[in-house]
Amino acid sequence: MNKAEVYQYLSERKIAYEVTEHKAVFNMEELDSVQLPYPEWDAKNLFVRDDKKRNYYLITVKGDKRVDLKEFRRRHGLRALSFASAEDLLAIMGLIPGAVTPLGILNDADRQVHLYLDREFSGNWIGLHPNDNTATVWMQADDLMKLIREHGNEAELTEV
Template identity: 30%
Template structure:
């Protein structure tokens, strides 16, 4: 029988369970920066929009999606963060920002640059982009919210922090400028 997706109640502090080195990196960074966070955990990887909406309800905020693109020749990379229900017009994005044709980044790109895999891309993984290969774009509407949410470098939980901490502490620490999507 297939396991049913479940979301915890709101939790604070790092997990009591064993966590990966990547997840530890994220919690270490948040604590080093003095950023208060709340989180929810999942029993299994979320696979449907229904699963994802359960975490949205617990966090009391809309879902987001992180899309990683690259130019055809692989010379530029772009992390786009937008509301899950927003449609992205790639052609409009490219024209607005003067970007040549782009394609989704490959799993090998995600692994090599962000130490991650498809389905688990998170803004906090920019900590691994030491060469600043990735240009970050965030939907302006998200930046107007009270909170920002992200996976703590693994997709078995979601963390939320105050937008003020996101803009004033986390982004400067990650050394990636926010470009408006």
């Protein structure tokens, strides 16, 4: 799904959303130069895999939050974690580095990515790339979780 297809997908499912178009941003530091309507709800996404390259996870937190992968792994009973490669990102979610987003899970035909969404988003907005880093889509985090689960991927709210 490209950006236009993401918007169409959300509209067809009657998901309320807003869009902020902006210059391409590839990391959270670059995003600081972009004017956003809800900067406190912007998401940071970490695409990781286990040490056997059998399981892939997307950890989504508020943009200013740091994630300790060793602690995260321990709390969730996972094998050792490391960042997945750009090749895995493209093959599994059809995304490039800098455009990582939970909406990319909608491209995961084999349903192999498990989403961990920080509980801080529950009941609130979340700002995500629409599979393209030149825009941010603002939607309710609960709607996002519903979309991912309906797609067939595991998704859970958790403390990160």
